[in-house]
Amino acid sequence: MTDFRADDPRPNSLEARDKASVVHGLTNLRRHMEAGPKVIESGRGVMVRDVEGKDYIEGMSGLWCISLGYGEKRLVKACSEQMEKLAYGHLTNGRSHPPVIELAEKLVSIAPMPTARVWFANSGSESADCAARLCWYYWNAAGKPERRKFLAHRKAYHGNTIASASLTGADYAHDQFNLPLDGFLHVRCPDFFDEGAPGETEADFTARLLRELEERILAEGPETIAAFFTEPILAAGGVIVPPEGYFEGLQAILRRYDILLVADEVVTAFGRTGEMFGSTTMGLSPDLLVCAKGLSSAYFPISALLINGRVFEAMLAQSDRLPLFGLTMTYSGHPVGAAVAREAIRIYEEDEIVERVRRLEPVFFDALRRRLGGIDVVGLIRGRGLLAGVRLVESRAPRRFFAPERRFGPAVAQAAERNGLFVRAIGDTIALCPPLIIDEREIGMLVERLGDAIETAARSL
Numbered sequence: 421m422t423d424f425r426a427d428d429p430r431p432n433s434l435e436a437r438d439k440a441s442v443v444h445g446l447t448n449l450r451r452h453m454e455a456g457p458k459v460i461e462s463g464r465g466v467m468v469r470d471v472e473g474k475d476y477i478e479g480m481s482g483l484w485c486i487s488l489g490y491g492e493k494r495l496v497k498a499c500s501e502q503m504e505k506l507a508y509g510h511l512t513n514g515r516s517h518p519p520v521i522e523l524a525e526k527l528v529s530i531a532p533m534p535t536a537r538v539w540f541a542n543s544g545s546e547s548a549d550c551a552a553r554l555c556w557y558y559w560n561a562a563g564k565p566e567r568r569k570f571l572a573h574r575k576a577y578h579g580n581t582i583a584s585a586s587l588t589g590a591d592y593a594h595d596q597f598n599l600p601l602d603g604f605l606h607v608r609c610p611d612f613f614d615e616g617a618p619g620e621t622e623a624d625f626t627a628r629l630l631r632e633l634e635e636r637i638l639a640e641g642p643e644t645i646a647a648f649f650t651e652p653i654l655a656a657g658g659v660i661v662p663p664e665g666y667f668e669g670l671q672a673i674l675r676r677y678d679i680l681l682v683a684d685e686v687v688t689a690f691g692r693t694g695e696m697f698g699s700t701t702m703g704l705s706p707d708l709l710v711c712a713k714g715l716s717s718a719y720f721p722i723s724a725l726l727i728n729g730r731v732f733e734a735m736l737a738q739s740d741r742l743p744l745f746g747l748t749m750t751y752s753g754h755p756v757g758a759a760v761a762r763e764a765i766r767i768y769e770e771d772e773i774v775e776r777v778r779r780l781e782p783v784f785f786d787a788l789r790r791r792l793g794g795i796d797v798v799g800l801i802r803g804r805g806l807l808a809g810v811r812l813v814e815s816r817a818p819r820r821f822f823a824p825e826r827r828f829g830p831a832v833a834q835a836a837e838r839n840g841l842f843v844r845a846i847g848d849t850i851a852l853c854p855p856l857i858i859d860e861r862e863i864g865m866l867v868e869r870l871g872d873a874i875e876t877a878a879r880s881l
């Protein structure tokens with residue numbers, strides 16, 4: 421086994437100790453042994469500081485999650501007060517506690533679903549996993565146990581547990597992990613920019629996608645399909661906003677074949693798109709809805725799965741046959757997470773965060789278009805609310821994409837980091853998902869630093 425610390429000129433540095441002890445996700449592990457970690461020590465508002473004392477605008481809210489920014493004292497207080505009062509409680513055998521009741525009630529009152537019940541878990545992946553299991557549970561209760569298959573989009577990200585990674589439409593989540601599981605099927609991504617055929621209009625592309633979807637359902641046998649999972653906007657796929665009319669057509673097909681719809685709002689819920697839920701922005705009426713991240717503004721790991729009346733009635737009916745509802749997790753509905761999430765929603769409401777996002781959306785996109793629109797390698801700027809993707813291309817006309825081995829997107833992200841800005845390169849799309857508390861001056865700084873980074877990376881091509 422290589423001793424990475426022995427070779428390091430600073431063997432006791434945090435960087436060397438990290439390399440010798442920590443395993444990093446979404447990271448090339450071999451390259452990490454050369455490059456080492458970026459160690460972040462503190463954060464305030466939209467800024468984080470590394471151990472060398474350098475400041476960065478956190479243009480990605482960490483992993484699309486710290487929506488209310490760093491150092492939000494109300495969340496710290498909610499957390500410590502709840503820890504003092506009842507540090508742990510669970511929901512098995514009918515036990516409950518006030519924070520979880522209050523949070524569930526609040527979620528039900530704001531959810532874009534007419535009737536809902538709430539199941540809690542600790543991460544988006546777990547809730548997506550539970551959603552898949554509840555779809556099976558539902559169809560078994562409905563006397564249709566053959567409805568076992570799931571549909572999701574290529575490029576979609578639904579998590580990294582076994583079922584949620586199977587739903588995820590990205591090779592990196594499957595390769596060498598023996599995934600996806602059987603029956604987790606992927607259909608074309610509604611990404612007109614990348615997937616549209618030459619000369620095809622957006623409307624034609626949408627019609628083609630819907631035709632392909634229906635053909636796939638018929639080929640698989642509609643009676644074998646349990647549910648379709650989709651994000652309202654495909655965030656980790658490259659901030660892909662499905663075209664006008666796509667979700668309307670998709671939902672009509674799902675209704676025709678009685679297939680459940682699961683909305684994965686792990687990124688889009690709680691104001692990100694300019695509505696409390698992305699389903700409202702994008703016109704989705706889900707049977708099940710998964711949320712996490714912004715739910716507690718990432719101050720505590722908690723996720724929620726909203727279940728509509730139709731599915732809950734079937735779960736209830738199963739309890740007439742089975743001794744108990746068999747889903748459980750030690751930390752499901754953790755009182756500290758529930759108290760922090762309840763306080764976060766209070767802040768979203770009292771500080772009018774949704775209205776703020778609506779007001780800042782044109783400021784953000786106008787600034788992006790003004791600063792980046794003229795750069796040759798910027799092919800498209802897309803998104804909603806305070807969620808954007810900048811699609812980089814080798815040539816705009818005729819449209820030519822960079823070969824993936826050029827790693828142009830990552831070069832831009834690295835240049836941005838040198839400029840004091842964290843963004844995420846998803847292939848050659850630069851994702852932006854700043855904390856929702858960002859102000860106009862900080863938006864200006866973010867966009868300026870990104871523009872400089874793209875120009876620097878383009879000059880070194």
Ligand SMILES: Cc1ncc(COP(=O)(O)O)c(C=O)c1O
Binds near residue numbers: 579655687
């Ligand atoms: C849309 C979506 N669903 C699910 C997940 C998984 O959430 P978690 O990382 O909390 O398990 C993510 C994480 O980025 C996500 O973006």
